[in-house]
Amino acid sequence: MxxxxxxxxxxxxxxxxxxxxxxxxxxxxxxxxxxxxxxxxxxxxxxxxxxxxxxxxxxxxxxxxxxxxxxTEFVYSSLDDILSFAKSKDEPPFIVILDELSDPHNLGSIIRTAECAGVHGIVIGKHRGVTVNDTVLRCSAGAAEHVKIAKVTNVNDAINYLKSQNVYVYCADMDGEPMYRANLTGAIALLVGGEDSGVKRLSKELADGVISIPMSGKINSLNASVAAAVVIYEKVRQDRK
Incomplete structure (x- = not known):
């Protein structure tokens, strides 16, 4: 690479x-x-x-x-690696799940935000969506070397597994409750959808809750990496209250 x-x-x-x-x-x-x-x-x-x-x-x-x-090629982690890393820091897991994100620039940007915010790991799909490549590494400004990234066969199976490990999964979607009203403290996984179609229906149904970013302008959506950053830092804000 x-x-x-x-x-x-x-x-x-x-x-x-x-x-x-x-x-x-x-x-x-x-x-x-x-x-x-x-x-x-x-x-x-x-x-x-x-x-x-x-x-x-x-x-x-x-x-x-x-x-x-x-x-050498990028070495991915497993879900258990991410959970173990959080445990080693004596912190509740903080995970970002990306559902069919396709733009490597967005993935790189999200990785950079995640590293800065203290996210323990990122989950991406193996067969659909972008994976870690040289563009992602460059756009992450090197942060990808310091964030555990799990590439899974099935995102929905990953959601179910994290839920079985007492991680509460929140889906970010425009029809959810305002994120400021949700309790994002503790063990949380944030599910963010792709640029075109957002979070898949079944993935959304598997989530424990759905949250949205309040909008006041005429445009009702944000770039995927910007939306992820806003939600990630809302959790950081709540954790530090």
């Missing part, structure tokens, strides 16, 4: 990911890039200095910001 961009590359090096090689554009040796090179050498990773034309070719003209690296 190829990762590009200063933040994504730096976070990949800081994580436990197996990095194979670091590429640095000739002349890029200051600031963050200097720290990236030092960290790579500390981990005994091969550093290859190339000219911009070569780096453009290696990255297929991606916005590399003068650095790129190759690493």
């Amino acid at each position: 190829l990762i590009t961009g200063k933040n994504a590359v730096y976070e990949a090096l800081r994580s436990d990911a197996t990095v194979e090689k670091l590429y640095v554009q000739r002349g890029e040796t200051t600031g963050v890039v200097k720290n990236i090179i030092a960290l790579a050498k500390e981990k005994k990773i091969v550093v290859s200095v190339v000219d911009k034309t070569a780096l453009d070719r290696i990255t297929q003209n991606a916005k590399h910001q003068g650095v790129a690296l190759t690493q």
Whole structure:
């Protein structure tokens, strides 16, 4: 897997990911890039200095910001890994379930928000929707290296399993009760739908509750990553009251 961009590359090096090689554009040796090179050498990773034309070719003209690296494929976690991680921190599980999200930029943005908010893990479907790729890693600004992500065969089975583990599942949908009125404290999984059709009917029916983001304008919906961020931080707000 190829990762590009200063933040994504730096976070990949800081994580436990197996990095194979670091590429640095000739002349890029200051600031963050200097720290990236030092960290790579500390981990005994091969550093290859190339000219911009070569780096453009290696990255297929991606916005590399003068650095790129190759690493082994992204390693997913399991639902039990996520639950165990929450337990190890002595915190009630805080999980985000994404139902057929298709845009890698949205997934990357949600991962970044989740990491900042202290979410213990994210659940995505294996067969429908976007999975973790280089675009997701870049858009997450490296946060994907620090968030446990479970790729499951069936999202509905995952919902049922989390419910069996005493995790309360809330579905975010425009016809739910205002999120400010719901009790989002404790062990919670937030179910967020895809960009086009939202949460699937059966998934919504399996949820313990349905919440909405109050709208006052003429547009009645938000971008998926923005909606996820709003709901995630409403839970954070309630937890800190």
